[in-house]
Amino acid sequence: xxxxxxxxxxxxxxxxxxxxxxxxxxxxxxxxxxxxxxxxxxxxxxxxxxxxxxxxxxxxxxxxxxxxxxxxxxxxxxxxxxxxxxxxxxxxxxxxxxxxxxxxxxxxxxxxxxxxxxxxxxxxxxxxxxxxxxxxxxxxxxxxxxxxxxxxxxxxxxxxxxxxxxxxxxxxxxxxxxxxxxxxxxxxxxxxxxxxxxxxxxxxxxxxxxxxxxxxxxxxxxxxxxxxxxxxxxxxxxxxxxxxxxxxxxxxxxxxxxxxxxxxxxxxxxxxxxxxxxxxxxxxxxxxxxxxxxxxxxxxxxxxxxxxxxxxxxxxxxxxxxxxxxxxxxxxxxxxxxxxxxxxxxxxxxxxxxxxxxxxx
Amino acid sequence: xxxxxxxxxxxxxxxxxxxxxxxxxxxxxxxxxxxxxxxxxxxxxxxxxxxxxxxxxxxxxxxxxxxxxxxxxxxxxxxxxxxxxxxxxxxxxxxxxxxxxxxxxxxxxxxxxxxxxxxxxxxxxxxxxxxxxxxxxxxxxxxxxxxxxxxxxxxxxxxxxxxxxxxxxxxxxxxxxxxxxxxxxxxxxxxxxxxxxxxxxxxxxxxxxxxxxxxxxxxxxxxxxxxxxxxxxxxxxxxxxxxxxxxxxxxxxxxxxxxxxxxxxxxxxxxxxxxxxxxxxxxxxxxxxxxxxxxxxxxxxxxxxxxxxxxxxxxxxxxxxxxxxxxxxxxxxxxxxxxxxxxxxxxxxxxxxxxxxxxxx
Numbered sequence: 001x002x003x004x005x006x007x008x009x010x011x012x013x014x015x016x017x018x019x020x021x022x023x024x025x026x027x028x029x030x031x032x033x034x035x036x037x038x039x040x041x042x043x044x045x046x047x048x049x050x051x052x053x054x055x056x057x058x059x060x061x062x063x064x065x066x067x068x069x070x071x072x073x074x075x076x077x078x079x080x081x082x083x084x085x086x087x088x089x090x091x092x093x094x095x096x097x098x099x100x101x102x103x104x105x106x107x108x109x110x111x112x113x114x115x116x117x118x119x120x121x122x123x124x125x126x127x128x129x130x131x132x133x134x135x136x137x138x139x140x141x142x143x144x145x146x147x148x149x150x151x152x153x154x155x156x157x158x159x160x161x162x163x164x165x166x167x168x169x170x171x172x173x174x175x176x177x178x179x180x181x182x183x184x185x186x187x188x189x190x191x192x193x194x195x196x197x198x199x200x201x202x203x204x205x206x207x208x209x210x211x212x213x214x215x216x217x218x219x220x221x222x223x224x225x226x227x228x229x230x231x232x233x234x235x236x237x238x239x240x241x242x243x244x245x246x247x248x249x250x251x252x253x254x255x256x257x258x259x260x261x262x263x264x265x266x267x268x269x270x271x272x273x274x275x276x277x278x279x280x281x282x283x284x285x286x287x288x289x290x291x292x293x294x295x296x297x298x299x300x301x302x303x304x305x306x307x308x309x310x311x312x313x314x315x316x317x318x319x320x321x322x323x324x325x326x327x328x329x330x331x332x333x334x335x336x337x338x339x340x341x342x343x344x345x346x347x348x349x350x351x352x353x354x355x356x357x358x359x360x361x
Numbered sequence: 362x363x364x365x366x367x368x369x370x371x372x373x374x375x376x377x378x379x380x381x382x383x384x385x386x387x388x389x390x391x392x393x394x395x396x397x398x399x400x401x402x403x404x405x406x407x408x409x410x411x412x413x414x415x416x417x418x419x420x421x422x423x424x425x426x427x428x429x430x431x432x433x434x435x436x437x438x439x440x441x442x443x444x445x446x447x448x449x450x451x452x453x454x455x456x457x458x459x460x461x462x463x464x465x466x467x468x469x470x471x472x473x474x475x476x477x478x479x480x481x482x483x484x485x486x487x488x489x490x491x492x493x494x495x496x497x498x499x500x501x502x503x504x505x506x507x508x509x510x511x512x513x514x515x516x517x518x519x520x521x522x523x524x525x526x527x528x529x530x531x532x533x534x535x536x537x538x539x540x541x542x543x544x545x546x547x548x549x550x551x552x553x554x555x556x557x558x559x560x561x562x563x564x565x566x567x568x569x570x571x572x573x574x575x576x577x578x579x580x581x582x583x584x585x586x587x588x589x590x591x592x593x594x595x596x597x598x599x600x601x602x603x604x605x606x607x608x609x610x611x612x613x614x615x616x617x618x619x620x621x622x623x624x625x626x627x628x629x630x631x632x633x634x635x636x637x638x639x640x641x642x643x644x645x646x647x648x649x650x651x652x653x654x655x656x657x658x659x660x661x662x663x664x665x666x667x668x669x670x671x672x673x674x675x676x677x678x679x680x681x682x683x684x685x686x687x688x689x690x691x692x693x694x695x696x697x698x699x700x701x702x703x704x705x706x707x708x709x710x711x712x713x714x715x716x717x718x719x720x721x722x
Contacts, residue, residue, distance in 0.1 A: 004394035008401040011603055019388045019396050026384035027377060033365035033681065035380050037562040037608070040369040040684050073434040073564060074585055077599040081583035109584055196600055201398040203434060203564045203602030220581045222442035223470055224435055238438040239557055241564030241602060242372055247398070320394065323401050 005345040008323035010197040013340040036246045056252035070207040071235040080109035085221040088114035091141040100127040100151035127154040130293040138166035150177035153327045157295035181265040200248035271346045272296045284357040302332030366706040369684035371558040374701040397607045417613035431568040432596040441470035446582040449475035452502040461488040461512035488515040491654040499527035511538035514688045518656035542626040561609035564602045632707045633657045645718040663693030
């Protein structure tokens with residue numbers, strides 16, 4: 001038995017070194033005589049763990065001092081409500097760009113609380129591109145403008161030039177690209193990410209929010225959805241997901257040891273290029289996304305023949321490449337190659353695809 | 362270095378065997394070639410893990426078929442809002458009994474959504490008892506009646522005869538006594554518990570809800586707070602806290618191997634008796650709760666002298682009895698002796714207390 005290459009969209013691969021460290025510390029963390037899982041969140045030992053996680057977020061993402069870093073529960077789906085509840089207090093209007101299922105769900109939830117203006121959508125072509133926008137399309141009174149920075153399901157990704165040119169506060173879901181590439185925090189009011197792709201286990205949501213945006217909330221906002229409550233209590237208003245935050249800290253330490261986000265981005269670009277170059281040269285496998293909007297993290301591809309797709313997925317699994325089946329709305333295959341996927345994993349996948357192509361043409 | 366006796370109120374001790382199994386499986390779970398933390402929640406391997414956890418909850422707690430078992434995020438603090446949002450849809454009124462800080466917080470959050478009738482309170486004596494009630498005190502139109510079954514901070518506990526005699530649906534926070542004693546589920550409409558005391562790591566909330574209570578919600582209820590959404594999606598509407606649920610499954614397996622809740626209750630009664638008997642005989646240490654309402658799980662005690670309390674806490678810590686300091690609202694000490702605290706831990710603590718008393722009289 002040996003470890004597989006796991007191309008899951010999330011939860012997803014974690015660095016083996018991180019898992020080994022977690023295993024070694026499971027029954028006794030340092031000289032505390034207890035597992036991190038058993039620690040009181042009010043103990044100084046645990047305070048050091050959460051402080052370390054926050055410090056690493058700040059260092060690795062170059063988070064400016066006028067932003068608050070929160071570790072919350074409830075995933076992106078909770079943020080879909082928390083964002084309008086915390087930001088939609090002035091005009092009660094927001095702009096959304098619909099680039100996939102998650103942006104759509106975010107907009108649907110927001111519509112329950114505020115007026116949502118769907119500025120643009122790429123639904124016409126199964127979300128295979130990022131729509132162009134220009135300043136005139138945005139509501140100057142909007143409380144914020146929402147984008148999904150990297151679309152896990154469809155494999156599209158914002159580049160600098162398509163970031164909305166709006167005066168409103170920008171909010172971005174960066175769940176599937178956080179710490180995989182450099183992002184200029186200053187452009188955004190809120191950036192948030194579920195941990196289970198690039199940061200650690202499921203059950204922790206990283207929320208980075210500019211301080212001046214934390215304040216009033218819509219009436220009826222549950223206390224647990226108020227950013228102010230979590231800021232005032234250092235993410236410990238109630239018991240946080242203590243072990244998940246510890247794991248996140250271990251992953252961030254690994255990122256730092258690898259040279260930080262800048263170095264990982266170079267590796268991620270190399271990994272993605274290996275797969276995209278092959279897709280662009282293959283007679284059998286084709287990428288589904290327009291080249292200029294391709295994600296570094298999530299790479300969907302198809303053969304154009306559903307039976308052949310299914311055969312590929314089954315043979316890939318047997319060969320140790322798991323979770324490579326595409327999302328049902330796109331079909332075919334998808335390789336999610338987050339930070340923890342080594343370059344060898346992508347190379348091995350491409351070799352396997354070449355072999356499959358040769359055997360099945 | 363060796364493991365300490367951890368008397369934390371939560372997160373708290375876990376069985377060493379469980380931690381050892383988690384460590385052994387950390388890098389490769391069974392023959393899957395991956396950590397549970399890395400598993401797609403949509404994989405059949407993970408489905409088996411969450412199904413097993415639910416089956417064990419049903420078996421160990423004798424959950425009737427007309428109840429739904431949910432694994433949610435956000436802790437009890439999220440349930441404080443979710444309960445009125447899901448149940449307060451008919452009369453928009455509920456009865457609360459205020460037996461401590463958590464019941465009070467639950468009532469405060471509920472008041473933001475519905476009319477709350479505070480039926481009784483034990484605030485007059487620092488929540489050191491469970492108030493008596495009778496049927497005439499309850500609102501026959503209330504959508505539900507809320508109690509905190511075991512009060513972690515104050516060490517009080519409901520017994521059969523004090524359970525509210527109301528026709529309304531009973532809702533109970535059982536965070537600090539779940540699976541530590543037998544509870545007749547049929548008496549309740551909703552029972553819920555944060556996992557971090559008796560069930561596993563922080564970040565998972567077990568909610569057991571009678572099927573007929575799942576339906577409409579108050580307007581503005583976030584999708585993530587709707588029980589119907591989580592029921593319809595088998596607790597996987599969004600990515601659940603996958604590793605926490607796995608750990609909970611390991612703890613429940615351990616409970617089953619120990620003979621189930623009935624057997625653990627016997628051990629818990631024995632453990633509590635050892636400590637209460639000593640408190641009742643000591644010249645120095647006194648329990649703070651009236652005998653008839655004493656908790657099996659959380660045992661606060663004081664010397665009556667703050668300096669002596671502090672000295673005891675410091676010396677206890679040095680001797681490997683950690684997190685024994687009482688909550689600031691009660692002062693003194695508190696020993697939380699959940700399922701995972703072995704009888705030897707309680708015996709050793711009492712021996713230490715005797716020695717301290719002899720040395721400091």
